Amino acid sequence: MTSPCASWLTLRHGMAVDESAIPRIAPDQLARSIADARRRGGRLAQLFGRRISGAVRIYAIMAFDADGLLEACCCELPPLNAEYPSVTALCPSAQAFEREIAEQYGVIPVGHPWLKPLRYHNTDDGSPAPWGRFDPAKPIPGDYPFYRVEGDEVHEVAVGPVHAGIIEPGHFRFQCHGEEVLHLEIVLGYQHRGAEPLLVHANATRSAIVAETIAGDTSIGHASAYCRAIEGLAGADVPARASAVRGVALELERLANHTGDLGALCTDIGFLPASAYLGRLRGEFLNLTGEICGNRFGRNLLRPGGVVFDIPADMAGELRLRLARLADETLDVLQMMFAQASVLARFEGTGALTREQAEELGLVGPAARACGLGRDVRNDHPYGVYRFAHVPVAVETTGDVYARAAVRWLEVQRSLSFLIELLGSLPDGKVRQRVASLKPDAMGIGMCEGWRGEIVHVAFTDQRGELCFIKAKDPSIHNWFGLAQALRGVAISDFPLCNKSFNLSYCGHDL
Amino acid sequence: MYRILTTRWRQGHRTMRYPRQLPVLPERFRGRPVIDPSRCPEGCRDCEAACPAGAITTAQGLRLDLGLCLFCTACVEACPNDAIRYTSDHRLATSTRADLVLAGQELKLAEGMADELHSLLGRSLRLREVCAGSCNACDLDTNVLNTVGWDLSRFGIQFVASPRHADGLVVTGAITRNMHHALLETYEAMPKPRIVIAIGACAIGGGPFRDSPQVHNGVEGILPVDLYVPGCPPHPLTILDGLLRLIRALPS
Numbered sequence: 001m002t003s004p005c006a007s008w009l010t011l012r013h014g015m016a017v018d019e020s021a022i023p024r025i026a027p028d029q030l031a032r033s034i035a036d037a038r039r040r041g042g043r044l045a046q047l048f049g050r051r052i053s054g055a056v057r058i059y060a061i062m063a064f065d066a067d068g069l070l071e072a073c074c075c076e077l078p079p080l081n082a083e084y085p086s087v088t089a090l091c092p093s094a095q096a097f098e099r100e101i102a103e104q105y106g107v108i109p110v111g112h113p114w115l116k117p118l119r120y121h122n123t124d125d126g127s128p129a130p131w132g133r134f135d136p137a138k139p140i141p142g143d144y145p146f147y148r149v150e151g152d153e154v155h156e157v158a159v160g161p162v163h164a165g166i167i168e169p170g171h172f173r174f175q176c177h178g179e180e181v182l183h184l185e186i187v188l189g190y191q192h193r194g195a196e197p198l199l200v201h202a203n204a205t206r207s208a209i210v211a212e213t214i215a216g217d218t219s220i221g222h223a224s225a226y227c228r229a230i231e232g233l234a235g236a237d238v239p240a241r242a243s244a245v246r247g248v249a250l251e252l253e254r255l256a257n258h259t260g261d262l263g264a265l266c267t268d269i270g271f272l273p274a275s276a277y278l279g280r281l282r283g284e285f286l287n288l289t290g291e292i293c294g295n296r297f298g299r300n301l302l303r304p305g306g307v308v309f310d311i312p313a314d315m316a317g318e319l320r321l322r323l324a325r326l327a328d329e330t331l332d333v334l335q336m337m338f339a340q341a342s343v344l345a346r347f348e349g350t351g352a353l354t355r356e357q358a359e360e361l362g363l364v365g366p367a368a369r370a371c372g373l374g375r376d377v378r379n380d381h382p383y384g385v386y387r388f389a390h391v392p393v394a395v396e397t398t399g400d401v402y403a404r405a406a407v408r409w410l411e412v413q414r415s416l417s418f419l420i421e422l423l424g425s426l427p428d429g430k431v432r433q434r435v436a437s438l439k440p441d442a443m444g445i446g447m448c449e450g451w452r453g454e455i456v457h458v459a460f461t462d463q464r465g466e467l468c469f470i471k472a473k474d475p476s477i478h479n480w481f482g483l484a485q486a487l488r489g490v491a492i493s494d495f496p497l498c499n500k501s502f503n504l505s506y507c508g509h510d511l
Numbered sequence: 512m513y514r515i516l517t518t519r520w521r522q523g524h525r526t527m528r529y530p531r532q533l534p535v536l537p538e539r540f541r542g543r544p545v546i547d548p549s550r551c552p553e554g555c556r557d558c559e560a561a562c563p564a565g566a567i568t569t570a571q572g573l574r575l576d577l578g579l580c581l582f583c584t585a586c587v588e589a590c591p592n593d594a595i596r597y598t599s600d601h602r603l604a605t606s607t608r609a610d611l612v613l614a615g616q617e618l619k620l621a622e623g624m625a626d627e628l629h630s631l632l633g634r635s636l637r638l639r640e641v642c643a644g645s646c647n648a649c650d651l652d653t654n655v656l657n658t659v660g661w662d663l664s665r666f667g668i669q670f671v672a673s674p675r676h677a678d679g680l681v682v683t684g685a686i687t688r689n690m691h692h693a694l695l696e697t698y699e700a701m702p703k704p705r706i707v708i709a710i711g712a713c714a715i716g717g718g719p720f721r722d723s724p725q726v727h728n729g730v731e732g733i734l735p736v737d738l739y740v741p742g743c744p745p746h747p748l749t750i751l752d753g754l755l756r757l758i759r760a761l762p763s
Contacts, residue, residue, distance in 0.1 A: 120689055121725060161693050164672035166640045166654040168647055169690055190689045193644050194725035205585045206563030206719065209743075213719045216648030216744065273515050277522050279658040283747075287537070294539035297648050299743065300583045308584065309539065329522065336518045507646050 007033050008062070008071035013447040014232045014383055016439045017072070019460065022059070027075045027084035030060065035090040037062040037071060043375070044362055045070065045447075046456050047087065047097035048471045049105050051124065054079035056105045059471075060087075061445065061458070065380035070445065077107055080127070086112040093362025096477050102130050117144075119189035119510050149175035149182050157492060161190045168506035176492055184487040184495075186480055191510035199226070199470040204304075207467075211457070212299055215474055215508035220246070220253045220289075221450025222457070222472065222508075223302035228383065228446030229459040229470070230304040233438040238384065240427040242306030247385035248319075248422060249289060249298050249307075251415040254451040256285035258366075258408040258415075259330060261503050265405055266337060268496045269346040274337040281330050288319055288326075306432030311423070320423045327416045334409050347402035351486040351498035354399060363482045364475045365453020366411065367502055370396045370403035377449035391418050404501040440465040452476060452505065474508025526662045530761055534748060541582045541597040542749075548573040548615050550594040561589035564712070564721065577603060577618070578611040578715040581743040604740045604753025608731065611715070611739055621738055623759035628704060632678045633758045636668045638708070639677035639701065643694045644726055645684035646719075648744040649711035653681065655747045663751070666760055674700040679737075685713040685726035686733060698734055706737040708753070711744050718743055 007025045011017050025033055034044060042062035049058050059074045077084060086109035087094040098109040099118040106127040109115065115130055123129055148156070155176055161169035169190035175183040198210040211226035212219040224246055231238060238246075263278025286296035293301035293309045301307055311319070337343055353363075358371035368375055376393045378386040394410035396403035438461045446457045453475030462468040483502045490498060527534050536542070551573050559567045566579035567586055573594060575586075586595045604621040605611050623629060642650050656663040657670065671677050674697045686694060698705070709730050712718035717728035730736060740753040755761045 161690065162641055162674075162697050166642075166650050166657075166670055168642045168645070168650065169693065190687060190693070191642075191644055191684070192687055192689055192725055193685055193720040194723035195720065198720065198723055201563075203563045205561065205583060209563055209581055209583060209719045213646035213648070213743075216646030217651060219646075219648070273519060276659045277518070280522075280525050280660045283655055283658060283660055290540065291537045292539070294537060294541045295582070296652065296746070297744065299581075332518055332521060336514050339514060505647065507644075 008037065008073050011070050011072060011445070012068065013070060013381055013445040014228050016233045016235065016442040016444045019441050019443055022443065023073045025073055025075050027058075027077055030058065030075050031085050031087045031090050033073060034060055034062065034087050034094070038091060040064075041066060042071065044091060044093050044097075045454065046458060046471065046473055047094050047101070048458070049101040049107065050460070050469050050471070051105060056082055056107050058084070058101060059458070061456070063381070065375050068381050072443070082106070083108040083110050085110055088112045092360045093478065095481065106130070117189065119192040121189070121192055144187060146173045147175070147183060147185050151177070153177055154182070170506050172495070174492055174495070179491040179493065181487045181490050181492050181495070184484045186484050188480065188506060188509050191507040193507070193511070195511045196470060196472060199472065200467050208303055209299070211472070214472055214511060215505040216297055217257055218253065218450045218452065218455070218474070218505065218508065220249045220298040220302065221448050221455050222474070223298070224250060224448040225446040225455040225457040226472070227302050227304045228448065229444045229457040230438070230446070230467070231435065232444035232446065233442055233459055233461055234304070234435045235439065236305055236433065236435050238306055239429050239431060239433055241310070241429045242431040243384035244422060244426050245292070245307045245309075245311055245431060246302060247389070248311065248419060249292060249301055250448070251419050252285055252289045253298060255412060255415050256282050256289070257451040258412050259285060261500065262334065262337070262405060262408055264500045264503070265347070265401070265497065266343070268500050269343065271337070271340065271343050274333055277333045278330070281326060281333070284326055288322060291315065291319065303432070305435040306430070308432065310431045311426060316423045316426055320420055323416065323420055323423070327420070330412060330416075334412065338406070338409065344402065346497065347405055348398075348400060350401040350494050351490050351501060352398060352400040353482060353486050355397075357485055358399065358482065361482050361485065362478045364478045365450070366404055366407040367479050367482055368453065369394055369407045371399040372397040375454070377447050377454050381447055383447070385422065389418060389422060391415070401497055401501040438465045438467065450475060452503070453479065472511065474505050476504040476509040479504050480509060525659050527660055529748070529751070530755065536599055536601065536746070536748070540599050540746070541584075543600040543603055543618060544575055544577070544580065544595060544597050544613070546573050546575050546613055546615060547594050550592040552592065555592075557589045557591070558586040558595060561585040564719070572614065575613045576611060576716075577613060577741040578608060578739060579712060579721070580741060581712055581719060601746055601748045602752050603742060603745065603749050604738055604756060606738065608715075608736070608739060611741060621753055621756040624757060628706070629759060631704065632706070634667045636679060636758055637671045637677050638668065638679045638681050639671055639674045639697065640681040640683070641694050641697050643682060643684040643690035644687035644720070645711065645713050649683040649713070652744050652747045653683070653710060653750055656751055661747060661751065666755060666758070668754055668758070674698075675702070677701050677705070679706040679708060680734070681708045681710055682714045682730045682734070683710050685717045685720045685723070685728065686730055687726050691727060691733070694733070707734045708738040708740065708757075709736045710740045710750060711742060715739055715741060
């Protein structure tokens with residue numbers, strides 16, 4: 001395949017390309033090439049660094065959603081005192097990716113508007129990051145110069161890393177004038193477990209389990225992208241029945257999380273009936289995943305080459321019956337909830353982002369679809385069962401809490417009908433096949449539309465065909481900045497509501 | 512209002528009858544593993560090699576450390592002699608780390624609190640949860656106990672927002688470098704007497720992230736643990752079973 005622009009290689013996810021075929025451009029061309037690709041309709045899907053015999057190679061992957069294509073290129077920086085013109089300066093959605101590269105390898109993106117740590121760890125080889133070395137004896141993150149708004153009546157509110165509820169750690173620093181939030185800065189990194197190096201583990205089972213636990217509420221989503229990247233490298237065709245089982249699990253994961261989120265939104269506005277019912281219904285969807293693989297989060301279901309557990313005909317019938325009953329119960333609650341003036345009054349107009357902001361920040365998933373951006377990997381880059389069965393993309397336009405809730409409501413309906421139909425027509429055949437040896441010196445990409453949005457795993461092999469590097473992207477890395485922007489001008493008391501309407505992953509971001 | 516009431520009517524009463532009646536778990540649910548070292552041929556190490564978590568050792572006969580076990584199926588698939596199988600028994604919590612190591616004996620389940628502590632906390636236990644490097648699954652399935660289905664508060668157990676109000680600390684996650692300090696601060700903020708509960712493979716031994724340079728391999732050696740709840744993640748029923756054993760609220 002040739003690209004309209006010679007500096008990019010055109011590819012699709014789920015296939016392997018020779019690493020040598022990825023065009024290498026000059027580092028000072030990277031930002032301009034990405035800006036050009038954006039003008040041609042591309043969207044930054046991945047930007048990451050990798051150390052290769054001392055040097056740092058930066059890979060950029062653009063998604064062309066209208067054509068279902070990806071484009072890749074790379075550039076190489078010298079081992080020491082490496083710098084290059086920042087991509088973020090031209091393309092704001094690169095901001096977190098460039099901070100990640102600076103943090104991992106000490107590479108400086110010159111002109112980055114706000115270069116600061118992303119996860120608070122030292123560089124992989126001990127070389128100094130742009131902000132120097134962290135003192136391991138000091139608690140990090142925390143000793144950090146927050147952006148401050150000055151003024152007599154301006155006050156600062158600090159929340160976290162330990163929060164009030166049973167949730168993950170993160171720090172939120174608000175600059176407020178009275179109730180109004182002028183600025184929110186979010187500091188993450190508390191959940192950084194060093195997941196990515198473990199993905200390249202000698203024990204293949206361990207590697208797959210780490211993929212499932214990048215974000216435990218997205219086990220199926222991350223495992224799907226991980227498996228697809230590896231299957232691409234192996235040139236493996238996943239049996240149709242396995243693809244269907246993966247689709248069932250992915251939509252169940254979406255249903256459980258969307259239902260739970262809608263319930264939690266009601267908790268945050270004090271509408272307790274829907275909060276109680278949806279909290280219970282979330283568990284019922286998780287239990288269905290438990291029926292398929294013995295674990296409510298879908299652990300150990302997906303492995304490269306297919307799935308570990310089949311859905312026999314009697315189980316498929318039983319799941320359909322239970323889903324039909326759950327559909328009645330869930331949709332009844334949601335109709336009731338969205339008919340309440342008190343609910344709509346709190347949702348509408350709260351924490352709104354414009355379509356332009358969503359585009360600039362590179363938002364993905366329901367947060368992007370709530371702003372009118374119809375991006376959805378299942379539709380734009382179809383794979384597996386989504387090549388045959390279409391799930392309509394749910395889009396709203398107001399970009400507020402209401403829109404993010406309404407997109408989930410629509411997606412609950414669509415996932416339910418998709419599942420009930422799919423479980424009635426599972427293709428025949430086996431569910432797993434051996435994965436052959438991986439193509440050496442190659443790159444494979446796996447994408448998946450998790451319930452939070454686009455997940456991308458990029459896997460590389462060495463000359464022996466062994467996995468040597470995997471880069472995982474959770475949709476949260478795009479969307480956390482969206483939450484910070486959405487809070488501007490919002491009352492601080494609405495923060496829990498706005499936060500829940502995004503419901504981003506801390507561990508998925510922190511890896 | 513009428514619409515809310517009709518939905519309420521249709522939803523019905525959903526709190527399960529546990530502990531008087533056990534909820535039905537899926538047929539494929541993987542609960543307590545059982546090992547039978549007598550089935551192991553001399554020198555066979557297949558399960559040890561297959562285990563992704565280092566939970567199995569064979570040097571002194573077959574041993575399975577429930578604290579490290581990720582409840583995957585690798586050992587069962589690797590064993591040609593059926594020496595390892597999973598049962599559907601959800602009861603896994605223990606009082607000591609050593610009790611989690613299976614070597615063919617019965618699993619010694621967690622004991623209740625000592626009398627003095629029990630008289631203070633047995634009927635009203637307030638817990639503060641700290642997530643310190645989990646994948647969020649343990650946290651989510653702990654939180655599930657607060658839903659109407661499980662209704663944790665009927666047992667006198669409640670999760671509270673402030674460590675100042677807490678009698679116990681629930682820890683999830685492998686204890687990342689970046690949460691180590693906040694975890695200790697939270698513990699220090701709790702009034703004595705205080706207990707510590709480690710939920711999930713990460714908090715017990717690092718779980719899938721064991722030996723990553725970014726984590727501490729769990730809470731062992733950082734805080735004194737009173738209750739270990741293994742699993743990746745443990746089922747809500749496993750967590751509740753552990754909590755109820757601790758406050759001696761399970762009918763014998």
